[in-house]
Amino acid sequence: MSAEGTTERVLRLLALLQRRPSWTAAELAAELQVTDRSVRRDVERLRALGYPVHATAGVGGGYQLGAGTRLPPLLLDDEEAIATAVSLRMASGGTVAGSGEAALRALAKLDQVMPPRLRAEVRAVHGATETLVGPGVQIDPELLVTLARACRDAVRVRFRYPARDGAEHERTAEPVRMVATGRRWYLMAWDVDRDDWRTFRLDRMREVTATTWRFRPREHPDPATYVQHSVAEAPYRHLARVRLHATPDRVRALVPPQVGRVEDDPDPGWCVLVVGGVDLAWLALHVVRLGFEAVILDPPELRATALQLARDLTSLANNS
Structure with missing residues (x-):
């Protein structure tokens, strides 16, 4: 076979190895329409080019493309x-x-x-594509790698983190998962000093180091749900629950997960929006701006605020 034909066959072999985790020599030979001996020679050619092709002997053995010391070229369809x-x-x-x-x-x-x-x-x-998501706070890639490895290897991390008064304190945590909201990154972890689950913003973490202290992973809440509750509900003075005459998907398209949580409702065509805020008037306006028929469930004070806001707006419109 010519050198060009051999090169084409080796590239086809590489594409097959990248397609699925493991192949037997017989399967590769059948796909390439060559002998097992040719497959072995082509595997050696790939290894010479820097591709770490691992071979296992015996029944069920075969070839597998592994991770090497550098990233080789990839074949994409x-x-x-x-x-x-x-x-x-x-x-x-x-x-x-x-x-x-x-x-x-x-x-x-x-x-x-x-x-x-x-x-x-x-x-x-x-x-033909535009994005409405503005730039978020940038995160150091090395920080992401450090935390990702700590989550994977179940090792504690230490870092400095600001308290409510702005003073930084050293924290020790057992990381579980990072959650990205689109504009910010958060870490869900077990706070060793406070003996409870906590959410940490990655852009506020300083001097992050992974220790050699391994921990036994404990039962934990769903990371995405926990982080959403922590950033969209827990920090606020008021927490509103409002039924909306719209499907959950329509409301989720308008309310980002870091702003509010959308729950299913027994009545088809309705859903429940849970959203936090420091001001009841702001919450009322936020709900009205969604443009759906709404029923306030909690808190009762939100009904009074909405009624007063309606009076104020009516007065403003009549005086215009």
């Missing part, structure tokens, strides 16, 4: 290439410090080798 390119364009305005520049560099490399027909599709998607 059309759908994967389009999805990757669009994601990189969106990531250029992300909340991870430096990710925008890194995303643009990766996109430039992908765009350089992408076939013209795929490049045109990617640019069409990008040109």
Whole structure:
């Protein structure tokens, strides 16, 4: 076989290894229409190029593409290439410090080798898309890696964190999961000193270090639900529950998870919005601006505030 044919076959072998976790030699030989011996030679060619192909012997053994000391080139099909390119364009305005520049560099490399027909599709998607999400607080990528490893390895982390009075104190926590709301990143962890679950904003954490102290993971609340409650309800003086004549999906499209929580309602076509605020008038206006028929469930004071607000607005309209 010519060198060109061998190269094409090796690239096909690489694509197969990237498609699923494990292949037997017989399966690869059948896919490539070659002998087992040719498969072994092509595997050695991939290894020489830096691809860590692991082989296991015996019944059920085969070949598996593993992780190496450096990131080798990837083979992407059309759908994967389009999805990757669009994601990189969106990531250029992300909340991870430096990710925008890194995303643009990766996109430039992908765009350089992408076939013209795929490049045109990617640019069409990008040109027809606008985003309403403003830039959030940027997070150091090294902090994300440190916390991600600590969550994975179940090791405690230490860091400095400001209290309500602004003074920083050292905290020790057992991290469970990071939660991104679109504009901010949060860590859900067991606070060792306070013996309770806590939510920490990553942009407020200082001098974060992972210790060598391993902990036994304990039963914990759902991280996304817990963080949503912590940032959208717990900090506020007032917590309102309002029934809305709209489906949950319609309301969720208007109310970000860091602002309020949307619950199902037994009555089809209705849902319950749970939202916190420091001012009852602001809560009433927030509900009215959604544009749905609403019924105030809690607190009773919100009804009185809404009634007074309606009187004030009526008076304002009549005097205009």
